[in-house]
Structure formats: C-alpha cells, structure tokens
Amino acid sequence: PSNVATITIHPLPVITSANFATENVCVGTTATSMTASATTTTGTITGYQWYRNSSNSYTGATQILNETNATFTPPTSTTGTTYYFCEITNSWGCKTNTAISGAINVYAAPVITTQPTGATYCQNIAATAMSVTATAGGLGTPTYQWYSNTTNNNSGGTLVTGATSATYTPSTTTVGTTYYYVTINNGGGAAGCSILLHLLI
Numbered sequence: 001p002s003n004v005a006t007i008t009i010h011p012l013p014v015i016t017s018a019n020f021a022t023e024n025v026c027v028g029t030t031a032t033s034m035t036a037s038a039t040t041t042t043g044t045i046t047g048y049q050w051y052r053n054s055s056n057s058y059t060g061a062t063q064i065l066n067e068t069n070a071t072f073t074p075p076t077s078t079t080g081t082t083y084y085f086c087e088i089t090n091s092w093g094c095k096t097n098t099a100i101s102g103a104i105n106v107y108a109a110p111v112i113t114t115q116p117t118g119a120t121y122c123q124n125i126a127a128t129a130m131s132v133t134a135t136a137g138g139l140g141t142p143t144y145q146w147y148s149n150t151t152n153n154n155s156g157g158t159l160v161t162g163a164t165s166a167t168y169t170p171s172t173t174t175v176g177t178t179y180y181y182v183t184i185n186n187g188g189g190a191a192g193c194s195i196l197l198h199l200l201i
Contacts, residue, residue, distance in 0.1 A: 010092035013038040013045060020084065020102030025076050027108050027138070033073045034102045036086035043091035051085045051097075058085045058097050074104045079138035081105050108138035110184045118180075121172045131167040132182055140186040142166075147181050154181040 018036045025031050038045055050072045051061035061083075064072075074084055083101040114133035121127050134142045146168045147157030157179070160168065170180060 010043065010090070010094050011041045012094045012096045013040045013088045013090045015088070015096060015098055018086065018098045018100060018102075020098065020100055022103040022105070024105045024107065027076055027079055027106050029076055031074045031076050031104050033071050034084060034086070035071045036088060036098055037070060038088040038090075038096065040090040040092075040094075045088060046091050047089040049087045049089070051087065053083045053085070053101075054081070056083050056101050056103065058099075058101075061085055074102070076104070076106045079106045079108045081139070105139055107136070107140050107186050110134040110136055110142050110186045112184070116180075116182065123172055123175050125172055127170050127172050129167045129169040130180065132184070133166060134184045136186040138186070143185045145183050145185075147183070149179040149181065152179050157181060 015036065015038050018034075020034050020036075021032070023032055036048065048068055048070050050064045050067035051058065052064055053061040070086075072084065072086070074082065081103060083103050085098050085101055087095055087097040089095045112132060112134045114131065116130040116132045118130075119128065132144070136142050144164055144166055146160045146163035147154075148160055148170075149157035160180075168180070168182070170178065
C-alpha cells in the first residue's frame with residue numbers, strides 16, 4: 001500500500017464587522033475612515049489589504065499599495081464614485097474579503113457660469129428676477145438657497161423660505177437696502193460656493 005497522504009483544511013477568516021457606509025464628500029475634504037475586522041477559529045489574523053473598484057464588485061478590484069491596516073481612509077482628490085473592499089488573511093494564508101463595499105462619492109465644487117446682479121427700484125414696482133447659473137462640476141445636480149441680509153456680507157443672512165431655484169424675485173414693498181446671496185450645493189455636503197449681490201429699494 002502507499003504512504004498515507006494527510007489533507008488538512010484550515011478555516012477562512014470570518015468577517016465580524018465592516019463599517020462601510022456610503023458617503024458623499026466634497027473634493028479635497030476628509031472622508032470617514034473604514035474599518036474591517038475578522039476572527040479565525042485556528043491561527044491568527046495576520047494581514048489586511050484594501051482594494052478599490054469603479055463598480056460595486058470585488059472581482060476586478062485593484063489592490064491599493066501600502067494600505068495594509070485594518071483601518072483605511074479613502075482619498076478624495078479625484079471626483080467620481082469609488083467602491084472599497086478589504087481582504088483579510090489568517091496565519092494559514094487563508095483569505096476572505098468583505099462582501100459589502102464602501103462607496104465614496106466625491107463631488108467637485110459647483111461652477112458658476114452666470115452671475116446674478118443687483119438693481120435699484122422704486123417702492124412697490126415689480127422687480128426683475130435675479131438669476132444664477134451653475135454646473136455641478138462633476139457628480140450631482142446643483143440645488144439653490146437664497147438668503148437676505150442687512151449687511152454687505154454673504155454669511156449670517158436670513159434664509160428666504162421657498163427660494164430654492166436658480167432665480168428669485170425680491171419684494172420691493174419695504175424701502176431700504178437689502179443684500180441677497182445664494183448658496184449652491186451639488187449634493188456633496190457643504191455648499192460649494194456662494195455669491196453676494198445687493199438690491200437697492
């Protein structure tokens with residue numbers, strides 16, 4: 001008879017947690033770190049390796065050089081959507097990867113292509129609508145919010161209820177100078193930019 005051949009099957013690491021939440025961030029800001037952890041019934045957990053992909057699939061993902069810790073902070077220098085996965089290895093060389101991914105949507109700041117302008121009106125004479133045109137500069141669709149202010153400043157103003165389009169027609173019922181500005185948000189969190197203009201009544 002032949003010699004006895006011994007076959008030993010070692011267990012794969014078992015993922016115990018992966019806080020991979022989808023996140024929307026502006027380009028150049030700091031994304032939330034991702035952390036993966038696993039256990040193994042024999043041996044020890046010896047390594048982590050992070051991967052990225054343009055689609056929500058571990059298949060075809062690209063290894064991220066030097067990202068070999070349990071925690072990884074995704075870069076935000078390039079706009080677009082990137083999916084991240086972590087591969088975990090135990091001391092037997094057995095590997096498993098996180099089945100879920102972390103999707104990071106990186107938005108560029110909106111770009112204003114048409115600036116709004118101020119004007120001077122007589123009291124109770126209908127004003128011409130002010131307008132601003134912007135492009136998202138990447139992901140997302142621009143949204144708008146107009147503010148009024150008593151000072152020539154584009155912060156600390158009062159939100160104009162319902163003024164959420166690219167155009168806004170101010171009231172001329174009250175005599176005085178009112179300053180208006182609009183914030184434009186592309187979906188990436190904080191407003192990408194704001195414009196200061198004024199209306200003289």
